[in-house]
Amino acid sequence: MALVNLANSNIQTREQRLGSIISYEGTAAELAQISRDGQLRDRTRSFTQISSCASSCAICLLSLIQDAAVVNHAPLGCAADFSMFNLVNRYGQFKRGITPANAHLVSSNLTETDTIFGGVAKLEQAVRDAHERFHPKAIFITASCASAITGEDVDSVADSLEIELGIPVVTVHCEGFRSKVWTTGFDVAYHAILRKIVKPPQTKRPELINIITFWGDDVFTELFSKLGLVANLIVPFSNIEKISRLSESGATVQMCSTLGTYLASGLESLYGVPEIKAPPPYGLAGTDAWLRALGRVAHKEAEVEALIASEREAIADELTELRKELKGLTGYVAAGSVHGHSLASVLRELGMNVAGGCFWHHDPNFDNQDPAADSLEHVVKTYGDFPVSICNKQSYEVVNQLRRLKPDVFIVRHPGMAVWGGKLGIPTFLVEDEHFGLAYRGLLRFGRKIADAVNNPSFYQHLAKHTRLPYTDWWLRQGSATFLGAEE
Amino acid sequence: MSTTIEQPRQFCTLGGQQSVVAIERAIPIVHGGPGCSNKLFGGMAFFNGFQGSGYAGGNAVPGTNSCEKDIVFGGEKRLREVIDGALKVMDGDMFVVLTGCTADLVGDDTATVVSEYRERGVPIVHASTGGFKGNNYRGHELVVEAIIDQYLEPADRLNPNLVNVWSVLPYQDTFWAGNLQAIRQLLEGLGLEANILFGHDSGGIDAWKKIPAAAFNIVLSPWTGLSIAEKLKQRFGTPYLHYPVLPIGAVETSKFLRSVGEFAELRKEDVEQFIEKQEAYFYHYLDRSADFFMEMRWDLPAWFINVSDSFYSLGISRFLVNELALKPGRQFITDNPPEEFRKELIRQFATLKEKVSAEVTFTHDGGEIANALRNEKFDQPPLVIGTSWDRDVAKQIGGYHLSIALPITDRLVLDRAYVGYAGGLRLVEDIYGAVLTTY
Numbered sequence: 001m002a003l004v005n006l007a008n009s010n011i012q013t014r015e016q017r018l019g020s021i022i023s024y025e026g027t028a029a030e031l032a033q034i035s036r037d038g039q040l041r042d043r044t045r046s047f048t049q050i051s052s053c054a055s056s057c058a059i060c061l062l063s064l065i066q067d068a069a070v071v072n073h074a075p076l077g078c079a080a081d082f083s084m085f086n087l088v089n090r091y092g093q094f095k096r097g098i099t100p101a102n103a104h105l106v107s108s109n110l111t112e113t114d115t116i117f118g119g120v121a122k123l124e125q126a127v128r129d130a131h132e133r134f135h136p137k138a139i140f141i142t143a144s145c146a147s148a149i150t151g152e153d154v155d156s157v158a159d160s161l162e163i164e165l166g167i168p169v170v171t172v173h174c175e176g177f178r179s180k181v182w183t184t185g186f187d188v189a190y191h192a193i194l195r196k197i198v199k200p201p202q203t204k205r206p207e208l209i210n211i212i213t214f215w216g217d218d219v220f221t222e223l224f225s226k227l228g229l230v231a232n233l234i235v236p237f238s239n240i241e242k243i244s245r246l247s248e249s250g251a252t253v254q255m256c257s258t259l260g261t262y263l264a265s266g267l268e269s270l271y272g273v274p275e276i277k278a279p280p281p282y283g284l285a286g287t288d289a290w291l292r293a294l295g296r297v298a299h300k301e302a303e304v305e306a307l308i309a310s311e312r313e314a315i316a317d318e319l320t321e322l323r324k325e326l327k328g329l330t331g332y333v334a335a336g337s338v339h340g341h342s343l344a345s346v347l348r349e350l351g352m353n354v355a356g357g358c359f360w361h362h363d364p365n366f367d368n369q370d371p372a373a374d375s376l377e378h379v380v381k382t383y384g385d386f387p388v389s390i391c392n393k394q395s396y397e398v399v400n401q402l403r404r405l406k407p408d409v410f411i412v413r414h415p416g417m418a419v420w421g422g423k424l425g426i427p428t429f430l431v432e433d434e435h436f437g438l439a440y441r442g443l444l445r446f447g448r449k450i451a452d453a454v455n456n457p458s459f460y461q462h463l464a465k466h467t468r469l470p471y472t473d474w475w476l477r478q479g480s481a482t483f484l485g486a487e488e
Numbered sequence: 489m490s491t492t493i494e495q496p497r498q499f500c501t502l503g504g505q506q507s508v509v510a511i512e513r514a515i516p517i518v519h520g521g522p523g524c525s526n527k528l529f530g531g532m533a534f535f536n537g538f539q540g541s542g543y544a545g546g547n548a549v550p551g552t553n554s555c556e557k558d559i560v561f562g563g564e565k566r567l568r569e570v571i572d573g574a575l576k577v578m579d580g581d582m583f584v585v586l587t588g589c590t591a592d593l594v595g596d597d598t599a600t601v602v603s604e605y606r607e608r609g610v611p612i613v614h615a616s617t618g619g620f621k622g623n624n625y626r627g628h629e630l631v632v633e634a635i636i637d638q639y640l641e642p643a644d645r646l647n648p649n650l651v652n653v654w655s656v657l658p659y660q661d662t663f664w665a666g667n668l669q670a671i672r673q674l675l676e677g678l679g680l681e682a683n684i685l686f687g688h689d690s691g692g693i694d695a696w697k698k699i700p701a702a703a704f705n706i707v708l709s710p711w712t713g714l715s716i717a718e719k720l721k722q723r724f725g726t727p728y729l730h731y732p733v734l735p736i737g738a739v740e741t742s743k744f745l746r747s748v749g750e751f752a753e754l755r756k757e758d759v760e761q762f763i764e765k766q767e768a769y770f771y772h773y774l775d776r777s778a779d780f781f782m783e784m785r786w787d788l789p790a791w792f793i794n795v796s797d798s799f800y801s802l803g804i805s806r807f808l809v810n811e812l813a814l815k816p817g818r819q820f821i822t823d824n825p826p827e828e829f830r831k832e833l834i835r836q837f838a839t840l841k842e843k844v845s846a847e848v849t850f851t852h853d854g855g856e857i858a859n860a861l862r863n864e865k866f867d868q869p870p871l872v873i874g875t876s877w878d879r880d881v882a883k884q885i886g887g888y889h890l891s892i893a894l895p896i897t898d899r900l901v902l903d904r905a906y907v908g909y910a911g912g913l914r915l916v917e918d919i920y921g922a923v924l925t926t927y
Contacts, residue, residue, distance in 0.1 A: 047573020050551035053523025075589060075619035076493060077500025077524060080531025083876070083895035087535060102495065102880050106855070109493045115593065115620050122491045129492040133855050145521045146589040146620055149559060176521035177555050177590055392522070395547040396577055416526065416547040419540060468579075470515065470544035475577040483573055 003367055004194055004266045009155050009171045011191045011262075013179035015042070018261075020181045020363045024390035025481040028344075028357065031388055032377040035364035044485035051392040053176030055142055057185025059105070060085045062140045062172065062192070064092065064215065064236030065243065069104035069136035071126045073119065073154060074144030078176075079107040084415075092215045092237055104134040115150050120157055123147075127161050127169060137240035138168040140192055148175040168196040168240075180392065181361045183258055183336065190263035193235065194270065199244045201271060206250035208232050209298065210267065212260030216435035223439060227295070227303045234263075247271035251297045253290070255280055255438060257366045257373055258338040265367035277370040279378035280338055283345030284312065286378060287439045293372070311440035322447035323351035329454060330355040332405060332421075334398060335413035337361055339434060341375040343411055346437040348383035350447045355407040356387040358398055360414065389480065395420045396471060400480040402426060409450055425464030427453035495854025495877035497822045497894055498660065498797070499531055501617040503624025504631035506532045508584040509545035510658030511685065512692035515580035516544070519567050519598055520588020522553035524619065532624070536894045537662035537901030550574040554590045563596050571605060571612070581693040582639070583612040584631060592618025606638065611693065613638040625712045625797075625823050628657045632716050635696060642724055643701035650702040651675060651752070652683045652720070654713035656734070656799055656907075662896050666905030667734075671708060674735075674908050677762045678745060678754055700724040704751065706731065708744070710798035711829040732832070734803030737912030738770040739810045770909040774811075780920075781812075790815050791866050795857055795874030796893035797823035800906075802836055804873060804892070807912055809840045816846035817870055820857050822893070825850065854878070861885055871919065890922040 005011075014020040021042035024031060034040045055078060063070045063085045072079050082105045090100035108126040110119045123141065130139055139161075143154050154171045162169040170192040174185045208230045211220050220231035229250075235243055246252075252267050253276045254260040264275040278293035279286040288308055295304030330353045333343040340359040347354050366373050387405075391397050399420050402410060410421030410428040421428035429449065431437070437446035469476075502524055508516040518525040529546050533539040541548060550573065552558065552566045567585070574583060585602050602614035615634040617627050632654075653671055656664045668684040675682035683698060684690050691698075705717045705728035717728035729751040735744040742763045749759035774781070792814050794801035801819050808814040819837055830850060837846040851857060858881040861872070872882040872889045876897040882889035891898050892906070892915075905911045 046569040047577055048551060048553050048570060049547060050518055050525035050549045051522035051553045052526050053521055056523055056527060075500045076496055076498065076623065077502050077528055077531075077619040079493065079496045080499045080503075080527040082496055082531070083535040083897060084530050086877070086895075087897045102854075102877060106492050106494045107496060109491055110620055111622075112620050125490055126492040129490055129494070129855065133494065144589075145559075146593065149590065149593045176523045177559050180522065180553065180555050182522065392553070393547050415534070416529070416541065419546065420548075468543065470548050470579055471577060472579045 003269045004191070006195050009195065010173040011187060013184045014181040014187060014363065015179065017367070018363045018365050020361050021390060022180055022361045022392040023484050024362060024388070025484065026388060027385050028376060028388045029380045029385040031362060032374065032380050035362070036371065036374070036377065038364070040362070040364045041487040043487055045394070045483050046485055047483040049394050049396060052182040054174040054179050054182050054185030054188065055144060055176055056081050057182050058172050058174035058189040059142050060088065061186060061189045061235060062142070063103045063105050064089055065238060065240065067137045067239045069106070069130040069134045069139050071106050071108060071123070071130050071139060071141045072144065073108045073110070073123050073126070073141055073147045073152065075110045075146055076107055078144050079105070088215050095217060096237060104130065104136055106130050110146050115146060118150070119147065119152055123152070123154065123157050124161065127157070131165050131167070136167065138170065138197060139165070140170050140172050142172045143175050145176045170196040182392070183361065186259055187262040190266060193243060193263070194266045197240060197243050198246050198267070201245070201248040203248055205248045206298070208249040209294070210234055210246055210249045210252040210273070212252065212254045212263055214259060214434050216433045219435045219438055219442065226307050227298070227300045229298060229300065247273060249273055251276055251294065253294055256338045256342070256434065257375065258336050258363065261363070261366040261368070268368070275368055277368055277372040279373070279375050280342045281439050282342035282437055282442070283349040283382070284440070284443070285382045286342070286345050315440045315444055318444050319447070322444065322451070325451055326447060327351045328353070329408040329450070331409045331411055331450070332356045332358070332402060332407040333411050334358040334417055335360070335431070337363060338375045339413050341379045343413065343431065343437070344379050344386065345383060346443060346446050349443055350450070352450070354386035355405040356389070356401055358389050358391060358401065360392055362390045393417060396475065397480045399424065399469065399471060400476060400478070403476060409453055422460050422463055423467045423469060425457070425460050427457045427460050429453055490853065490856065492855070493853050496531070497852050497854070497875055497877070498623045498625065498824070499528055500619030500624060501621045501627035501630060502586055502588050502619050503528050503532055503660070504615060504617050504627030505549065505586050506545070506659035507628045507631045507657065507686065508586070509542050510664070510687055511582065511696070512690060513543065513581040514692070515574060515578045515583050516549050517571060517574055517583055517585045518549055518551040518588060519563065519585055519591045519596065520551065520554060521590050522551070522555070524588045525549050525551050531895065532659040535897050536659065537896045537899060539659060539662070539901065544578060544580060550578060554588070559590055559594055562594060563591055564601050567596065567598065567601050575610065581611065582696070583610070584634065585612065585614045586617045586631070588617070589619045592616060592621070611639065623824060624660060625657060628660070629712065629715050633719055636699070636716070636719055636723065640697065640700055645701065646703060647681065647698070647701045648703045649679070649681045650683060650698060651680050652685065652699050652702045652705045653708065654705060654716050655708035657712065658686045660894055661799065662892070662894060662901045663904055663906055666903045667907040667911070669903070670905040670908040670911050674741065674745060675748065677766070678749060678759060680748070680752065700726070702726055704728055706748065708734065710802060710833060711825050712823070732802070732836070733806055734799045734907060736803045736807040736906055736908070736915060737811045738767045738909055740803070740806050741908050741912070742767060766909045770912060773913055790868045791817045791870035793817040793819065793861065793870055793872050795820040795822060795872060795878050797821065798825055798833055800893055802833065804915070805837065805840060805846060807915065809844050811912065812916065816840060816844065817864060817866070818860065819846045819848050821848055821850050822852040824852055857881070871923070873919070888923045888926060890919055
């Protein structure tokens with residue numbers, strides 16, 4: 001079956017498409033192996049803490065497209081993350097020299113009456129309001145648990161309003177209950193983009209390289225200019241016109257396949273834009289491999305070799321110093337799958353040990369089905385094995401492990417989890433900018449950040465002394481996988 | 489009028505989870521989709537003054553993360569699993585199960601599941617808070633009413649000094665923690681024992697058990713919490729005082745204290761003595777900085793516009809008119825008060841002072857608010873006292889801006905209070921701080 005079916009507004013969830021799981025305890029090497037062998041099965045977890053859902057991922061990505069608008073067809077509670085995305089948007093605008101302005105987000109505000117008599121009229125009103133207020137170039141309608149369970153025909157509304165308003169109006173099937181893996185939200189958002197925004201190429205622009213990113217700083221433009229390439233960061237802080245021409249680019253690269261798997265593969269399968277299949281550009285080995293894979297496709301092999309040499313040279317002395325300073329320290333990383341693998345690479349590259357890794361889910365494959373993009377296998381092969389658990393932000397399991405492993409530093413990529421390391425007295429930080437440790441110079445930035453955290457742990461020590469964890473002594477004495485059950 | 493909501497300033501009934509988090513050592517359990525609780529934590533706590541997880545909020549909240557098969561086959565088994573685990577893993581004194589849209593729409597019998605645990609002696613209650621049922625102001629009431637109905641027992645003996653306080657909403661009011669402490673200190677100043685029930689050092693489950701023993705309840709709120717006081721009156725016969733204005737600054741706070749004194753039949757001299765001391769403190773600082781108010785306000789705003797819930801819009805309007813002699817522009821009330829309370833709110837704004845009144849718009853759609861503000865004419869730069877959403881429109885109309893209501897992403901809020909005498913001083917500092925920082 002073709003990956004992207006443009007005729008269907010919906011796609012399979014990540015667990016259906018890729019066999020993704022959210023429960024595992026073991027080691028990185030074992031997980032990589034059983035993933036490769038096709039033997040990976042999810043396990044039940046009887047006690048669970050709250051997770052996140054696909055709608056947050058979808059709304060966030062789409063609302064960062066600067067001239068689009070998002071209509072959330074849901075009760076108002078589902079809009080509780082609007083203020084987060086607004087801050088992310090303003091912060092990103094500020095850093096990019098754009099005047100900060102509120103994100104283009106509205107809710108149709110479904111209420112009890114609408115769940116009985118239907119909320120289609122409110123949805124139409126919300127879409128028209130979004131059009132009038134923001135004058136967007138496209139409107140994305142994000143569906144919700146409530147709109148799906150009550151059987152709202154969101155697709156028909158989108159299609160008829162698209163004709164009325166003369167701009168793309170696209171349904172995004174990010175209903176929270178549909179997938180246990182919240183990154184399905186990225187996939188459905190990209191599906192919406194592929195379905196109604198991206199156009200067949202009018203021309204080819206081989207020098208233009210799509211880079212699927214989130215909200216991190218632009219570290220690519222300068223790096224790529226040294227290769228004679230033009231970085232096209234998508235989709236946050238981009239615009240509908242640029243996104244409509246993604247099919248014309250010379251290649252698509254990712255810094256995290258957890259984020260970009262569906263879009264990168266979709267652009268290749270629909271329009272032949274080659275997806276660069278390589279480990280993510282974190283750590284020397286990963287960055288070298290990532291650049292070389294790009295160089296081969298973009299016909300910039302010589303330029304890439306020169307860049308690798310000069311970048312390695314530029315960081316060599318300071319990297320040696322940092323490795324000396326950080327040698328033997330242990331770090332625990334917790335992040336969404338591939339970015340977690342990247343953080344582990346960074347730690348190892350800095351001379352540290354990985355006490356453990358907790359990843360929010362695991363994809364045994366990406367949509368490209370290409371082992372060259374297997375980031376976990378890359379870490380294991382390059383740097384060796386380490387303990388791994390997979391949980392969808394189960395903080396009780398993470399606390400349990402952190403207390404046992406006592407790492408020198410806890411590094412997190414996802415809001416709401418860092419606090420649990422800090423409360424244990426462990427120097428902890430959130431990787432707010434996913435490009436912070438990227439490529440060669442990122443290693444230095446990241447290393448200095450770790451050194452700072454470890455060198456003055458006073459905040460965490462005081463916190464630990466004066467806080468109380470919400471967990472029973474019984475739980476803290478158990479193994480962290482106590483509530484994992486049989487394979488599903 | 490449009491039904492669309494842009495720039496939300498309140499959320500759904502499930503937001504009542506934050507009221508549970510605010511009870512010391514209470515644990516919410518969310519029976520809903522995987523994202524609801526986390527979204528509400530973000531909207532009500534983190535991206536609202538950067539209030540954090542606290543003891544058992546944020547990602548510590550047990551939840552069923554309902555998925556497709558729980559929708560198709562029902563989620564009661566999953567709920568039992570999660571409650572069983574929570575009782576083992578979570579160190580709590582009380583558990584409150586809150587339902588989301590999924591559980592309530594597919595018709596899980598959450599009440600029965602939870603009552604089975606209660607019959608075994610587990611301190612656990614259930615609030616049906618499916619998000620489509622209303623806003624989180626109602627969600628707060630539903631949580632409190634669930635505890636009253638399913639957990640409290642009549643008291644053997646009344647404590648004639650004890651008063652339960654029902655006022656600002658935990659987390660929704662970014663300054664709730666400081667405000668409730670301030671209310672407690674004021675009531676203690678009158679010699680009463682104030683049961684504030686939420687926040688640091690509020691006594692947890694023991695304080696909740698004392699609710700039926702109180703001499704009376706105070707509803708210090710325009711409307712939220714009245715249903716709680718009514719319920720307590722019906723169930724335990726406890727009388728209540730409804731004081732609809734959040735007391736900010738000396739004039740209103742003194743008036744509030746006199747009302748309490750009268751209701752509780754306290755000795756008038758004692759009440760007046762306390763008030764006199766507090767007023768002396770308050771006016772000392774206005775007096776000391778009177779130069780500022782004479783000399784520096786020529787370019788400072790005369791007009792103020794509140795964009796906040798009825799607690800703050802009314803409380804702040806009364807304060808700014810009665811004490812700082814500012815002029816009210818149109819006031820936007822964002823907590824969607826039930827119809828029966830609107831007339832009284834309109835009257836309150838119409839009679840702020842003999843010659844001073846304000847028009848009121850009830851809306852929580854930021855687009856409508858911004859549009860209305862852009863169409864107003866101001867002869868001097870107005871001050872917009874609202875949320876972080878309102879920064880852009882304040883700038884567009886050439887005004888000043890201070891965030892005091894959800895969502896606040898341009899300030900960090902720890903224990904600051906705006907209620908009371910000291911709270912009034914804080915608000916004056918913050919207002920003119922926000923103005924002066926412009927230059």
